[in-house]
Amino acid sequence: MEKSVSCDASRLSVAPMMDWTDRHCRVFHRRMSRRALLYTEMVTAPAVIHGERARLLDYDAAEHPLALQLGGSDADELRAATRIAADWGYDEINLNVGCPSDRVQSGCFGAVLMKTPDLVAECVAAMIAESPVEVTVKCRIGVDEQDPHEVLPAFLEKMQGAGVRRIAIHARKAWLQGLSPKDNREIPPLDYPLVHAMKAQFPALHLSINGGIETLEQVRDHLAVMDGAMLGRAAYHRPWDVLGQADRLWGDTPPLDGPVDAALAMRPYIARHLAAGGRLHQITRHMLGLFHGLPGARNWRRVLSEGASRGGIEVFDAALAQITAPSEPVEPA
Structure with missing residues (x-):
């Protein structure tokens, strides 16, 4: 059937x-x-x-x-x-x-x-x-x-x-x-x-x-x-x-509350991919627009673009920190 x-x-x-x-x-x-x-x-x-x-x-x-x-x-x-x-x-x-x-x-x-x-x-x-x-x-x-x-x-x-x-x-x-x-x-x-x-x-x-x-x-x-x-x-x-x-098009509540939650939801998947020998940029290249239009978005993209080809989960964490805990004035998105 x-x-x-x-x-x-x-x-x-x-x-x-x-x-x-x-x-x-x-x-x-x-x-x-x-x-x-x-x-x-x-x-x-x-x-x-x-x-x-x-x-x-x-x-x-x-x-x-x-x-x-x-x-x-x-x-x-x-x-x-x-x-x-x-x-x-x-x-x-x-x-x-x-x-x-x-x-x-x-x-x-x-x-x-x-x-x-x-x-x-x-x-x-x-x-x-x-x-x-x-x-x-x-x-x-x-x-x-x-x-x-x-x-x-x-x-x-x-x-x-x-x-x-x-x-x-x-x-x-x-x-x-x-x-x-x-x-x-x-x-x-x-x-x-x-x-x-x-x-x-x-x-x-x-x-x-x-x-x-x-x-x-x-x-x-x-x-x-x-x-x-x-x-x-x-x-x-x-x-x-x-x-x-x-x-919401189906009348459902979205599974996540915001883009930071979306990034955090990907972290275990990224860690498994890295542990299996994968490269960070293979995943994060698809995530560059996650914070589009939000404060810190440019820094998020910059950290990932500069470090993801050679770095590990610490690069992802550093990029996310540009959104959640910026250590310098946040640039416009």
Whole structure:
């Protein structure tokens, strides 16, 4: 019987972000929110099949609910990778149809797949047939010269026909030539009304909106229309502002009282990582924005940035002391 992440879990999710949403980042985010759905970085299907699975797929048990994002365009490879990922214990398997980078395009996956919806439908149907957990899609509203008002509804209809029940839509087109991945997150205009209209047109689909969402107030506005909202850079750069209060979206009390508590909640995890031979910066690089906008934030970032590559837990403690017990006048955030 198919197991799935409760649709309620994706009411707020943190987007898959290459080089950012690794296991340490996700543990940190989970400390601040019990409810938000977390995504891994994208992993290609061939890497899952042939690579070092423990390195690519392992996670901390506290990370659930947790989705693995796969990249690929070969139905047989995606079927096999989905089976492996489901057996690894992931709650959801997501197919990347949204990343515009040259590296991803060269592998014929990501946003370029918006041009071949029949192939995407074949891939997700194969994944669904093999998977005991929910298979989802993350897409754009279109690419290049495509008209999103024509392409997006046709794409969603194709996905629904293939058995997909949940889709996250980045409300921008992707330009596959001439724009970097960073520019593709900023330059193409957002079209929230189009994505909102898709919910009315496809009421049976569980649709989340992504792109340019910065605050929980904006999340609440979107949730008046959409089933879910997905945040990326805002959750990473201002984690407490976003995730520290996120559980209120479900009517729950947040698990922590403030960003200092979030830092302290990570200390035992950091100590275990160091004892196992890990490096401090592998974790703390994801925590630099924890005190964004607060007194001492600049000193927190400075101590971690200067010392975490070679230091141990004492560097973390010294950085936190810049917030809790500054020995010199606190610089502006």
